[in-house]
Amino acid sequence: MEELLTVSAVARRIGVAPATLRTWDRRYGLGPSGHEAGEHRRYCASDLARLMLMRRLISAGVAPADAAVQALAHKGEVKVEKIIKNFKVREDLVAAIVNAANALDRNFVASILRKDIEKYGVIDSWQEVMVPVLIIVGDEWARTGTGIEVEHLLSETITGLMRDLSLSIKKPINGRPVLLASVGEELHCLALHALHAALAEQNIECNFLGARTPLQALANVVERSAPPAVFLWAQLSKNGDPTFFRDIPSIRPAPRFILGGPGWDREECVEVAFADDLTLACQEIKQAIGA
Secondary structure, eight states: OOOOBOHHHHHHHHTOOHHHHHHHHHHHOOSOTTOOTTSOOOBOHHHHHHHHHHHHHHHTTOOHHHHHHHHHTOOSOOOGGGGOOOOSSHHHHHHHHHHHHHTTOHHHHHHHHHHHHHHHOHHHHIIIIIHHHHHHHHHHHHHHSOOHHHHHHHHHHHHHHHHHHHTOOSSOSOSSOEEEEEETTOOOOHHHHHHHHHHHHTTOOEEEEEEEEOHHHHHHHHHHHOOSEEEEEOSSGGGOOTHHHHSSOOOSSOOEEEEESTTSOTTTOTTSEEOSSHHHHHHHHHHHHTO
C-alpha cells in the first residue's frame, strides 16, 4: 500500500509550517486527496508533489492564489526550470533562494542560481546574489544556533555549480595555467571556487589546489608549471602567513602573487597585490597573463 504522510511529516519535507498546510487546504483546497471528515489528514505521493510545486512557485514569486491553481492542475513531473521566472529585483531572488535553502530544496536552489549565472555571469551572480544569501543564512545560524545544515547544503550546492563551470573551458587564452590555492590550514575556499569559475568563463585555465594547501605543495607546483599568476586565499589571520609567497623558489619569469581574503595583514604583505573582490582578482590575473 502507498505510504501516507502526516501533516507534520509533509511540512518537514517541503519546508513550511504545519499551519501553512492547513491554510492551503482551507483556502485553496490543497489538502489530502483522500481525506474524510473526522479523520486525521494523511497525504499521498501525488498530494506531496502538488504541495512541493505550490511551495516552489511561491518561492519563485508567484502569488499564492495563482500558485494554487497551477498546483491543483499538476499532473506528473514538472521541471524546476519551467517554474522559475526572471526576477526583476535581485532582493526577491535572494529571498527565494533563502526560502528554498531553508526548505533543503537543493535542486531548486541550483536551478535558480544556474539560470542567474547564465543571464548575468559568475561575477555578478556571486556578488549580487550568492554572497548576500550566504550572509543571511550565516547570520541566522549565528543568531539562533540552528540551521547549520542549511549553510552546508547551500555551500555545497554553490561549490558544485562552480566546479561544473570551471570545467567548461574550450580554448584557454593562457599558455600556462594560473595557480589558485587556500593556504595553510585554511578550510574556507568557496570564494576560490567562485574565482575559478569566473576565470573559466573568460577562458583562463587554472590549476586549483583547494583547501589546506601546504607551502611545499605550492612550491612544487610553481617550479613545475611556472604559473603567470598565483592567487592565495586566507579567510583567517592564522593562515595568512607571508611565507606562502616569500619562500617560494625563484623562477623566470616570476609569477605575479595576488592575495585575497581578510586573513592577510596588508602592512606586512606590501610586496604583493591584493584583490578585494572577484572583479579585481580577475583583473589582476588577466594583467599577469597579458590578456
